[in-house]
Amino acid sequence: MIVEGYTDVISSHMAGVSNVVASSGTALTKGHLELLKRYTDRLALAFDMDVAGDMATRRGIDLALSHGFSVSVVKLPDGKDPADVVAEDVGIWEKCIKNAQPIMKYFFEKAFLKKNLSNAEHKKQIAKELLPIIRNISDDIEQSHYIQKLAEELSVPENILIDAVNKIRGSKDQKRSNVEVVKSAESRGDSVEMRFLGLILKQPSEMEYVLDNFDMDYLFEKELRRLYIFIKNFYNTHGEFSSENLEKEIKRTSNERVELVPFLLLAVEKDFNYSDTEMISKEIKICISHLKRRFLKKRLAELNKEIAQAESVKDVKMVKEISEEFTRLSMELGKMF
Numbered sequence: 068m069i070v071e072g073y074t075d076v077i078s079s080h081m082a083g084v085s086n087v088v089a090s091s092g093t094a095l096t097k098g099h100l101e102l103l104k105r106y107t108d109r110l111a112l113a114f115d116m117d118v119a120g121d122m123a124t125r126r127g128i129d130l131a132l133s134h135g136f137s138v139s140v141v142k143l144p145d146g147k148d149p150a151d152v153v154a155e156d157v158g159i160w161e162k163c164i165k166n167a168q169p170i171m172k173y174f175f176e177k178a179f180l181k182k183n184l185s186n187a188e189h190k191k192q193i194a195k196e197l198l199p200i201i202r203n204i205s206d207d208i209e210q211s212h213y214i215q216k217l218a219e220e221l222s223v224p225e226n227i228l229i230d231a232v233n234k235i236r237g238s239k240d241q242k243r244s245n246v247e248v249v250k251s252a253e254s255r256g257d258s259v260e261m262r263f264l265g266l267i268l269k270q271p272s273e274m275e276y277v278l279d280n281f282d283m284d285y286l287f288e289k290e291l292r293r294l295y296i297f298i299k300n301f302y303n304t305h306g307e308f309s310s311e312n313l314e315k316e317i318k319r320t321s322n323e324r325v326e327l328v329p330f331l332l333l334a335v336e337k338d339f340n341y342s343d344t345e346m347i348s349k350e351i352k353i354c355i356s357h358l359k360r361r362f363l364k365k366r367l368a369e370l371n372k373e374i375a376q377a378e379s380v381k382d383v384k385m386v387k388e389i390s391e392e393f394t395r396l397s398m399e400l401g402k403m404f
C-alpha cells in the first residue's frame with residue numbers, strides 16, 4: 068500500500084498493517100514504481116480524498132497502470148488521511164483496506180455520477196474522462212475489456228471508442244502530422260470514415276466542397292453512411308449547421324443514433340481546435356482522397372470478377388460494357404497517384 072507521508076506509514080505499522088510505504092508527498096514517481104515492481108504487481112493507493120489528494124491519486128494511477136500494476140484505491144473518509152483514521156479508530160482503517168476498490172470501478176462510478184445517459188453531451192464528458200485512463204492500461208485484454216464495458220454503458224459502437232483511444236495513444240506517444248495519422252489508418256477504412264465525418268461535424272463550412280467531391284458509396288460502414296445522408300440532407304435544407312443543432316434534429320426526426328455525433332467529434336478533437344480551419348480543410352481532402360481510392364480499388368476488383376464471369380458464358384456484349392467501365396475507373400484511379 069502507498070500512502071503520502073511518513074506519519075501515515077508509522078500509524079499504519081502501529082495498527083498492525085505493515086506492507087505500507089510512503090511516496091513522501093503527493094507525487095508518486097516513475098522511480099518509486101520501478102522499485103516497487105521488484106516486489107509486487109499489486110498496489111493499493113491510500114491518499115486523502117480532498118482536491119489535492121484526488122489529483123495525486125490520479126497522477127499515481129496513470130503511472131501505475133502504464134507500468135502494468137493492478138491498482139486499487141483505499142477510500143478514506145472525506146478530509147482524512149490514514150494517520151487521522153488510525154488515530155480515530157483502527158477498525159475503520161482495517162475496514163477501509165478490506166473494502167479497497169478496483170481502480171477502474173472507482174473511476175467508472177466517479178465518471179457516471181450525476182450524468183444523464185440520454186444526454187449526448189454527458190456521454191461525451193464520460194468518455195473524455197475515462198478514455199485517457201483506459202489508454203494507460205498496459206494489458207491489451209484488460210484494456211479491451213474496459214473499452215467494451217464503456218461502449219455497452221454508453222450504447223455506442225465499440226470501434227468508435229477504440230479509434231478514440233488510438234488517437235489519445237498517438238498524441239501521447241509522438242506528435243504526428245495529420246497526413247501520417249490518416250496513413251496509419253489506411254488498413255482500417257472505418258477509422259478514416261469516422262475521422263472524415265468527425266471533421267465535417269467540426270467544420271460544417273466544408274460541406275459545399277464535400278457535396279461536390281464525395282459520394283456516399285465511399286462509405287462502407289452502414290451506420291456512418293446513414294449519418295452522412297442525414298448530414299447531407301440537413302445541410303441542403305438548413306445550410307451551415309452546428310453539431311448541437313444536428314443532434315437536436317436527429318433526436319426530433321429520425322431513429323439514427325444521435326450519440327454517434329459527440330463521439331465522432333471526440334475522435335478528431337485531440338488533433339484540432341476550432342482555429343485550425345485550413346488544416347481541417349486539408350485533412351478532409353486527404354480523407355476523401357483515401358476513401359475514394361479505397362472505393363475504386365474495391366469496385367475494380369468486383370468488375371474483374373464480373374468480366375471473368377461474362378467471359379465464362381461467352382457474353383461478348385457484357386464483357387465489352389464491363390471492360391469499358393473497368394478502363395474508365397482504372398484511369399480515374401491512376402490520376403489520383
